[in-house]
Amino acid sequence: MPEAIAQTYTRADEAFDCLQTAIVKGDLSPGEKIGEVELCSRFNLTRGPLREALGRLESRGLLVRRPHAGVKVVSVSAEELMELYRIRETMEGLAARQAAERMTDQEIADLHATLDAHEQMIEQAQGQAYYQAEGDYDFHHRIATGSRNAKLAQMLLGDLYYMVRMYRYRLSTSSGRPHMALEEHRRIVEAIAQRDGELAEFLMKRHINAARKNIETKIQNGALTI
């Protein structure tokens, strides 16, 4: 049934999706060396499409590949994770500004609704970090696409988020400050609704900077290990 939607979904696409989610969800651990044949049997693929998918994943930075030596999942150090957040800070700041200028009223309404749903989730599934992380992802996803900047959205959604999510799933407690984050989200949406791009950019940058600092202190305290 689910294949009814997809127009034409090649084996390589299938391989790409499988591997990407496997990496993000942690089924394939960072640093783990994986053989092509093993991957084939694991995901019911042949090596042709698999290799095409490996190429894509390598160029996206989720895999590292040494000729004749095999492929392994990229392992990101704590410093590199912080660098990722610094990139996010500037890029999502831009996304928020452009979203404020370009989102339709309908999209803004949807964004409000999304936040309401997140609030429900936080209250109901208190401490369930998984839903929290997914809600966070949903919020940032909407703003990235709302920027109407195709390349920006592609870079955020296609490159950065997967790397960050990879560690979200693993750490399983991205921010640990759900109410605070939700409040910050609300303010950002307010700024967008008022079409105040400058403010939206400022608030988004501060929001991501706070998340980065939060993780940084946790790592320094030894509460999180990467």
Place this chain on the structure above:
Amino acid sequence: MPEAIAQTYTRADEAFDCLQTAIVKGDLSPGEKIGEVELCSRFNLTRGPLREALGRLESRGLLVRRPHAGVKVVSVSAEELMELYRIRETMEGLAARQAAERMTDQEIADLHATLDAHEQMIEQAQGQAYYQAEGDYDFHHRIATGSRNAKLAQMLLGDLYYMVRMYRYRLSTSSGRPHMALEEHRRIVEAIAQRDGELAEFLMKRHINAARKNIETKIQNGALTI
């Protein structure tokens, strides 16, 4: 002879490089539909490695690919080109700031030397837009790597620059304001040398913004066609 340097350089890497330069240099025009077999005969490849390279290029946004329908070079509209410059503005601003904080003294000296070389080139080959563009690329390349932010450098050098360069070659006159640009470059390097990250970021953003406006007005005047 040239293969003596490369440790292990697979056919897919070869295909990737060939296609990328062909796209950037304009041997393959935007929107042009290209068949796999034609590409194979043109670059002396077989379809296996070629397809792997096509996958990589697609995921980098230089190619668009519809299943069973073939592959064509991406065509960027004027608006999309402007969006690319907006992304560059924020990301290279970050790169300049981090470069000011992290570049070694040796790297900064090299940067000075690079600018001197560019000045020579501008005087000698007056109006030769090609060298000018290459010099510009060299400058931005050094700052991206000098940021010591691996992912940032990867995104700038691996994604954005190739798209921008694609149109540099085609338009063959990126800025048309060589002395002005050189002067801006000098100021940025000065700020980096003084380890003033904040200033370096500000100047870099202004520099790229000026370049963007320059192209924008040229397009509006009909002096440039994309």
Place this chain on the structure above:
DNA sequence: GATTTATGGATTGTTGACAATAATGTTATG
């Protein structure tokens, strides 16, 4: 005459076999 449908051709997607290379374990020597 225009639109729709079928058929043929060309092109892409996939597969499995073959060749080249690097990692590993073994043996011989200092």
Place this chain on the structure above:
DNA sequence: CATAACATTATTGTCAACAATCCATAAATC
């Protein structure tokens, strides 16, 4: 006993044939 050279083995890189899909041309019907 440690080290280095060698051979083996397993894995990756490459290739060419096969199958599936789409596009264009042409015929037929409204």
